[in-house]
Amino acid sequence: MKRTLTTCPYCGTGCMFYLLVDDKDTLVGIEPSSEHVTAKGQLCVKGWNAHHFVNHPDRLTTPLIRKNGILEEVGWDEALDLVVSKLKQAQSAGGKDSAMFVSSAKTTNEENYLMMKLARAVFKTNNIDHCARLCHSSTVIGLMETLGSGAMTNSIDCMEKADCIFVTGPNTTEQHPLIGTRIIENVTKNGAKLIVADNRKIRLARLADIHVRWKNGTDVPFLNSIMNVIIAEGLEDNEFISKRTENYEELKIVVADYPPEKAAEICGITAQEIVDVARMFAAAKRAMIVYSMGITQHTHGVDNVKCCANLAMLTGNVGSPGTGVNPLRGQNNVQGACDMGALPNVFSGYQKVTDPDVRKKFEKAWRVRNLPGEIVHTVTTAINAAAEGSLKAMYIMGENPMMSDPDQNHVREALEKLDFLVVQDIFPTITSDYADVILPATTYAEKDGTFTSTERRVQRVSKAIEPINQSRPDWQILCDIAALAGYEGMKYDSVSDIMDEIASVTPIYGGISYERIDMIGLQWPCPDRNHPGTKILHVDKFSRGLGKFSPARYRPSVEMPDEEYPFVLSTGRSYFHFHSGTMTRRSQLLDREQRFPYVEISPQDAAEHAIAPGSWMYVATRRGEVKVKANVTDVAKKGVLFMPFHYKEGPANLLTINALDPVANIPEYKVCAAKIRKAQ
Ligand code: SF4
Numbered sequence: 059m060k061r062t063l064t065t066c067p068y069c070g071t072g073c074m075f076y077l078l079v080d081d082k083d084t085l086v087g088i089e090p091s092s093e094h095v096t097a098k099g100q101l102c103v104k105g106w107n108a109h110h111f112v113n114h115p116d117r118l119t120t121p122l123i124r125k126n127g128i129l130e131e132v133g134w135d136e137a138l139d140l141v142v143s144k145l146k147q148a149q150s151a152g153g154k155d156s157a158m159f160v161s162s163a164k165t166t167n168e169e170n171y172l173m174m175k176l177a178r179a180v181f182k183t184n185n186i187d188h189c190a191r192l193c194h195s196s197t198v199i200g201l202m203e204t205l206g207s208g209a210m211t212n213s214i215d216c217m218e219k220a221d222c223i224f225v226t227g228p229n230t231t232e233q234h235p236l237i238g239t240r241i242i243e244n245v246t247k248n249g250a251k252l253i254v255a256d257n258r259k260i261r262l263a264r265l266a267d268i269h270v271r272w273k274n275g276t277d278v279p280f281l282n283s284i285m286n287v288i289i290a291e292g293l294e295d296n297e298f299i300s301k302r303t304e305n306y307e308e309l310k311i312v313v314a315d316y317p318p319e320k321a322a323e324i325c326g327i328t329a330q331e332i333v334d335v336a337r338m339f340a341a342a343k344r345a346m347i348v349y350s351m352g353i354t355q356h357t358h359g360v361d362n363v364k365c366c367a368n369l370a371m372l373t374g375n376v377g378s379p380g381t382g383v384n385p386l387r388g389q390n391n392v393q394g395a396c397d398m399g400a401l402p403n404v405f406s407g408y409q410k411v412t413d414p415d416v417r418k419k420f421e422k423a424w425r426v427r428n429l430p431g432e433i434v435h436t437v438t439t440a441i442n443a444a445a446e447g448s449l450k451a452m453y454i455m456g457e458n459p460m461m462s463d464p465d466q467n468h469v470r471e472a473l474e475k476l477d478f479l480v481v482q483d484i485f486p487t488i489t490s491d492y493a494d495v496i497l498p499a500t501t502y503a504e505k506d507g508t509f510t511s512t513e514r515r516v517q518r519v520s521k522a523i524e525p526i527n528q529s530r531p532d533w534q535i536l537c538d539i540a541a542l543a544g545y546e547g548m549k550y551d552s553v554s555d556i557m558d559e560i561a562s563v564t565p566i567y568g569g570i571s572y573e574r575i576d577m578i579g580l581q582w583p584c585p586d587r588n589h590p591g592t593k594i595l596h597v598d599k600f601s602r603g604l605g606k607f608s609p610a611r612y613r614p615s616v617e618m619p620d621e622e623y624p625f626v627l628s629t630g631r632s633y634f635h636f637h638s639g640t641m642t643r644r645s646q647l648l649d650r651e652q653r654f655p656y657v658e659i660s661p662q663d664a665a666e667h668a669i670a671p672g673s674w675m676y677v678a679t680r681r682g683e684v685k686v687k688a689n690v691t692d693v694a695k696k697g698v699l700f701m702p703f704h705y706k707e708g709p710a711n712l713l714t715i716n717a718l719d720p721v722a723n724i725p726e727y728k729v730c731a732a733k734i735r736k737a738q
Contacts, residue, residue: 062522063091063577065509067164067502068104068636070387071214071234072511073097074578075105077503077522085109085503085523095578096214096511102235103648104636109503110645112523116485118498119527129496134528134538137495141453142542144478144494145181148451151477154183154430156449158440161188161400162456162532163392165499166507166519168556169532170391170398171406172548173455176536179426180545184411187437188400189457190392195436195722196354197385198396200363204371205595206602208408209393211370211382212346213513213581213593218244219380222251222342224335226277226366227352231261232633234350234386234512238262241348251342253335255280256352257695258658268334271695272325274626275615275729278358280332281365282609283321285313285372287336294340295374302600303371305607312609324612340373344380351388351630355727359719361610371605377596387512389637390502394510397566397582402433407564423563425547436723438463442716444472451478455532456499460488461638461706464714464725465681482535485640488706498529505531506553508575510582514592516570517579615729616717617680623731625663625699627679629710630727632702639704655708656687658700659734664690667736674737677701679713679730685737699732 092099121137159177177186198208217240231238318329375381443449540548580591703710
């Protein structure tokens with residue numbers, strides 16, 4: 059049995075494990091790594107089953123071109139020629155920014171860097187984005203403004219050092235299971251205090267000292283009111299505030315408008331709950347905030363993130379072990395895709411495209427002229443532009459917007475209107491149903507590269523088996539397209555050469571190389587080859603110098619319940635499945651555990667609508683209606699429905715609303731108005 063150490067392709071926790079390959083070069087199993095700092099010899103159920111989908115018969119194995127409405131197998135040369143000529147044709151007709159490049163949090167850092175380079179250096183547009191737009195773009199912007207870096211401030215092992223953990227927005231035991239385990243161990247073994255703000259009674263809520271079930275979308279008044287109490291009772295850290303921060307007076311003015319009684323009414327909780335949370339959080343020597351998409355996926359997502367940062371700074375909980383503002387990143391490499399500049403406004407390392415000196419630096423390194431400085435589209439506005447007809451072409455690598463973007467009918471309309479769509483993926487998806495060209499890529503098991511975990515740890519992905527049939531690693535496909543488009547600057551002998559180039563132009567990755575990150579990786583910032591990596595950010599000073607209090611005022615969610623649609627619908631992930639389900643639903647064991655689309659509904663709501671547990675029912679919003687199974691559970695609060703978004707036959711995103719945060723353009727997945735009925 060050959061053992062190859064690599065990194066899990068699912069969540070951002072970043073566990074490393076061994077892929078087991080038999081003497082016929084077949085992937086047969088997984089073995090955890092006991093040496094790895096995060097895994098410590100453990101894996102969750104998805105990790106244990108991360109090999110099953112690799113050899114699934116549905117794999118895309120040859121390039122396909124749509125001819126007379128039918129997808130036909132073709133050779134690589136024909137497919138790639140068509141991609142280059144059609145992208146150029148779209149740009150000649152509609153301008154450089156009429157093409158959109160969608161990168162992928164599933165692919166490696168090297169591949170995200172190359173997609174970014176292809177868009178900017180070869181096709182001369184900043185229309186490059188990926189699914190961080192849908193999950194943590196508000197984190198990147200909110201934490202950058204307040205702290206100077208849009209990443210998790212601390213490390214996963216800090217979960218064991220906190221005296222108080224405030225969890226708001228993630229269902230950690232299901233979505234980042236090994237991080238959830240660390241939190242549970244700290245609470246049960248060390249007696250750490252646990253505050254959970256979530257209207258679902260998630261597993262952590264059952265262990266919590268305080269569980270607050272506020273109304274979805276009222277995070278800003280809730281967090282402002284906590285700060286109001288802390289200031290009113292003199293519990294703030296004045297030394298930290300005066301030495302390390304700015305704009306405190308502005309924060310005081312804004313949070314003064316959120317006394318507990320007023321905020322409690324908005325949030326649907328008691329004033330005493332707010333006071334209790336404020337006192338418990340402020341009293342802890344080391345208090346940590348852990349948040350995720352429950353905070354970020356709102357039309358006020360950036361405001362929510364800023365409030366989290368404000369609370370941490372107010373109590374001096376930044377820059378030391380067991381503290382910090384810790385956004386848990388969902389996909390295996392969503393942190394890395396952001397770091398690599400697969401975003402419209404920055405090159406790798408968050409270097410701004412609007413800065414002429416930065417553009418000059420990249421022009422020199424890439425040996426090109428006139429890199430674009432205009433920011434035009436995010437992935438969410440690109441879909442709107444395609445629906446309106448102004449965006450002509452899309453190149454989608456490893457993403458599935460038909461499943462993951464809000465308002466599926468709107469996305470369908472957009473994809474149908476495009477002049478040209480190329481999808482590069484490992485399996486056919488409902489997005490590739492609309493493609494003119496499909497390019498077969500390899501899975502993580504068939505290629506080399508790196509992923510960056512939620513704690514900024516850059517780790518190796520190592521090839522265990524040869525690419526299946528004619529599939530090719532994404533990085534090779536991107537290099538071939540660049541060469542066909544006439545660009546000489548994307549020729550590499552190996553993937554490690556790409557990382558060397560990344561390190562040369564990206565200061566936070568300056569000291570990263572394959573030799574250095576072999577077994578457990580390195581955490582950025584790692585500016586040079588002698589630097590040991592950084593476990594905790596903002597230790598002596600913030601990345602922006604002083605931490606900036608950035609207060610926000612309450613703005614209600616866009617679509618609130620009313621008489622016709624009396625429920626709040628929220629969406630998210632489940633324990634057994636992952637995102638649009640392309641991999642986990644092709645894993646027999648995972649699919650067996652949760653085979654059908656479902657909605658969590660409270661026992662009271664189910665009884666009022668005569669809906670029996672496990673029966674079929676309909677959930678409808680102003681965008682459409684889907685049939686799902688009723689998961690009748692006290693996890694759900696009365697009046698609130700929760701649907702996972704993994705099922706194409708019961709797509710939650712047929713129902714969600716295409717309303718965007720005005721700064722981050724992140725959709726409001728966590729709040730829209732819905733109604734239900736029993737299926738006959
Ligand atoms: Fe993979 Fe995340 Fe599970 Fe670890 S916790 S095994 S990274 S899915």
